[in-house]
Amino acid sequence: MIGRILSVAAAALIALSVPSAANAQFYISGGATFPTGDFGDYAKTGWQIAGGYMFDLGTEGLSVGIDGFYGENKHKDLESVSPGLESDGKTNPYGIMGVVLYEFGMEGSVDPYLFGEAGWLAHKFSGDIFGESVSETDSGFGWQLGAGIGFPVSQSISIYGEGRYTAGTGDVSDTKFFSALAGLSFGI
Numbered sequence: 512m513i514g515r516i517l518s519v520a521a522a523a524l525i526a527l528s529v530p531s532a533a534n535a536q537f538y539i540s541g542g543a544t545f546p547t548g549d550f551g552d553y554a555k556t557g558w559q560i561a562g563g564y565m566f567d568l569g570t571e572g573l574s575v576g577i578d579g580f581y582g583e584n585k586h587k588d589l590e591s592v593s594p595g596l597e598s599d600g601k602t603n604p605y606g607i608m609g610v611v612l613y614e615f616g617m618e619g620s621v622d623p624y625l626f627g628e629a630g631w632l633a634h635k636f637s638g639d640i641f642g643e644s645v646s647e648t649d650s651g652f653g654w655q656l657g658a659g660i661g662f663p664v665s666q667s668i669s670i671y672g673e674g675r676y677t678a679g680t681g682d683v684s685d686t687k688f689f690s691a692l693a694g695l696s697f698g699i
Contacts, residue, residue: 534566535564538562538696540561540694543559544558553587555587560581565612572613577608578607586599599639604633604635605635608629635647668695668698672692676689677690
């Protein structure tokens with residue numbers, strides 16, 4: 512019950528802070544992921560897609576929004592490390608997070624930016640372990656930090672490239688990776 516009340520309050524706060532639809536941007540991107548730490552011990556370089564919605568807060572360069580992402584990393588050949596482990600498995604990291612972004616450039620020019628995100632992160636592991644098929648999903652709190660640069664193509668369309676670091680806590684504390692993404696943003 513408290514979770515629902517907080518969700519409704521957060522949605523109302525976001526809706527009230529939207530200055531106008533003219534300041535809204537939708538974006539979509541894709542690229543490569545590079546697992547690190549324990550995740551990097553068994554997962555190969557993979558792919559990720561991301562998309563979301565951002566809107567200006569009225570303060571020069573400051574925006575907030577929501578970001579969703581989904582990716583896949585195939586597993587390394589672990590048979591030589593531990594007999595019985597198969598190499599045909601995969602892990603799918605995905606999540607949805609709130610974003611705070613700050614752009615340093617002038618409107619209509621090249622825009623370098625920094626951002627931070629926090630929210631829900633999931634990690635689905637699928638594969639064969641010692642001849643038995645396993646599919647397990649863990650989720651928990653996750654966060655991302657990143658930087659990028661946008662290049663205007665027209666009044667309302669930009670292309671961009673960015674780097675992100677993603678990490679989780681609790682049940683997803685082993686989920687850590689870097690992403691290199693390129694995408695398109697446009698006003699809606």
